[in-house]
Each structure stands twice: as structure tokens, then as C-alpha cells.
Amino acid sequence: MSDEPRVLPFPSEEDDDAVLGAHIAAMYRGYPARSQADADRCAREVIARAKAQPAWRALVPRQRWWWGAAAAAVLVVVTMRPWRPDASDEAGRVFTSAAREATTPPGAAAGSPGGAMARSPQGTITSLDGGDTVRFDLRLATEPKDVSLVGDFNGWDESATPMLRRNGDETWSAQISLSPGRHVYAFVVDGQQWLVDPLAPQVPDAGFGPANAVVIEGQR
């Protein structure tokens, strides 16, 4: 039995367990070993036991920064709730699906330019001069060629009430004179797609698709 330190079969510096091996090797160098075989067996046993770990440990990341990132993600999810859609986007979506499924006339091309322009439309109705003249405004996200107003006041004729685009704006307008009472209307974009304002009062589907309603006040 010599006092020379044994060369133990610990992993080299290049191995993954190099740090652990170096640590254990440094500990064992101070102890005399009876034989090389015993030293090898002892080292293998120590390495095997050190490597053995519960299964759940394999699933949990050891890096401390990971826990910080996870906590930040939880904070973002709890406070901002990014899965909740924005109100304007949701309105556009409802509106788009309604327009595509219910108001696109047979034969109109699916995926036509009108499909994209249905996003986030905004319609307003303004009574002018306190009288029966009413201005319809429709704001669209994209640039259609023409937009018209149809309703029970013009016999649902697409060519009867064209809307004019304001200069430098995405808003299309039309002024018409309406009698007091309820009027049902819709917008036609590029002669193909019928649109409704999702936030304006809507009338139930008559079997043809949705439409908006407006009540004009006054003496009947």
C-alpha cells in the first residue's frame, strides 16, 4: 500500500460532469486507498449515486433566471390578459363574419377585396339642421372603389344613393332626407359586399342577412 495518490476514473474536464468529478476527486485524493480496484469501484459508486435524482428534478429547470422569467410571464398574463381581444378588433370580426356568411350575395367572390375592408368599420348618423336631413358616415379601414347606401328609403337600390369619400379621409358620407320613423338600411361596398355597422341598432335577420335600423324623430 503506497502513499501515492491514486488516479481515479472521474470524468475529464470536457465531460458534462467535469465539475462534479473534479470536486469528488479532490475530496478523495486526501484518503489513502487500498488498491486501484477498490478506488475505481468506490469512485464509480459515488458517481452513480450522485447522478441518481428524483424524476421531478429532471423537469424543473435549475437556472435561477428561469424562475424570474416565469414569474414575469405570470404577472403579464394576470394583469394584462392578452388573450382578451381588443374591443374594436372584436367588433370588426363579428361584423366581418356576419357580412360574409349572411349578406354576401350568391355569386359574390369569396375573399374579394370587400372581405378585408370589413375590418373595424364605424358608422355614424347625424341629423342636420334639426330637420329630416340625415347624414350617414361610414369609416372603412381600406380603400374601396365605391360605397353606396341602401335601405327602405330608396327601395334597396344600390345605385340610388352613392356615398362620397371625404377628402383625405377614410370616411364615406351620404346625405338624404328621411321621413320620421324607423328606417332599415345597410351599406354596399364595391357593389358586392353588404355591410352593417356592428354597433348600430340591428334588425333581426329577415332571411337575407342583417341590417341596421335608425329611428328618425319628428311628427308622424
Next chain:
Amino acid sequence: MRVLRLAALIALANLASVPAAQAQPAAMNAMLQQATPQRVPFDEARFDSLTARQLGEIFDAAAAAGLPTDKLINRARQGAALRVNSARIITAVRMHAAALLEAREVLGTASTAAELDVGADALKAGIPASTLAQVRAARTGGSVEMPLVVLIDLVSSRQVPVSNAREAVLTLSRVPRSDEALSSLQQVVAKNSVRGPGMALDALNRYVKGTVSGSIQPSTPVTPDRKPIRPPPP
């Protein structure tokens, strides 16, 4: 002429006892059998000859029953403009005629054509006839168009339960400047309904509470942010 009037009354009496959605084939058949030779003019050129003939029969029968035919013609025009097939147009016009009949029974014969039209739409939206009668009673001397327009929108488009919508509309129908209050209610609920389930009902309850207590005026603008309108603490 007396015979025709009597026949139309008998047909109406039969129609009044059944809901519009269930009774429309039988109701319209009875009406068609009692059709008078009076012809209602409409733009037949927008329809094919067979459809125009069937529509003409429906319009004639409706005129004989005293229904506002311009509302039915308008419904047919809408279908023609949307280029839907003839069967759907005729079905829609028949259903609307039957609903107009029931609306007249509920709202009263003194109702205007516009009131009958919106009443028919309300019945087709699933609003009970008893609710229409309550709205009529709450608006004695006034038009029921605005309350029913808002009621239809709340129930059919904003997923507000009928009972809640009815109570809200009846409450606001009795306040001063009720048409403005109802219009603002529709805007508030429409804006909030796209923000998630339950938001429409929450906004409706808060708006009605605030309006009744006086903390919200009819001219209060719709909130531009994501929060529903909250009345200030008492």
C-alpha cells in the same frame, strides 16, 4: 263587398290565436283564399314572372286584411337587391305578413304601419307578445318604435336575456326624454357587448340604475375606454 269583409275578419280571427312563427303557412293560405281582386302595384320587373305572381297574391291578400303592404313590398325588394333566390324571398314575405298580423293584434289596430313593422320584427326576434303589450302600455300616446328597436337589438344582437331587456326598456320608457335614454342605452350595451360575455348585461344594469337615479343623463356620451359605465356612489 260585405262577404269579403266578413271573410277577412274570419281569417284574422283564426290567425290571432297562434304565434306568427308557427302559423304562417296556415295563416297565409287562409289569407290567400280570401284574396280580393284588388291589385297592389309593385315593381314586378325586379322579380321573375312566377315570383312576381306569387308576391302579388300575397300583397293583395295583405291589403285585403288591412296590413301595410309597403312594408311587405320593401321586404321583397331587399331580397331582390341581395339576389337571394325566389323561394327565400317568398318565405320571408309570408313570415313578415303573418308577423304583421300578430303584431296588430298585440299592439292594437290604432298602431301605425311603422309600429306594426317593428312589432313584427320584434316577434320574429323571439320577443313574447306579452312584452310587446307591456311596451305599448308603457308608451301610451307615444310611438313604440324606439323602445322596440332597442329591445330587438338587445335581445337578438347583444345576447341580453329577454327579461332583463324588457325591464330596462320599460323602465327607460317612463323617464323623461325616454327616446334619447333608450338610444344611449343601445349604444352603451353595443359597445360593451363586444368585450366579453356578461359585459352587455352589466352595462345595461348600470346604465338603467344610473339613469333612474339621475346620475346619468341621456346625453352622457358612451365611454371611450374599456370600462362599463359606473354610476357614482350615492
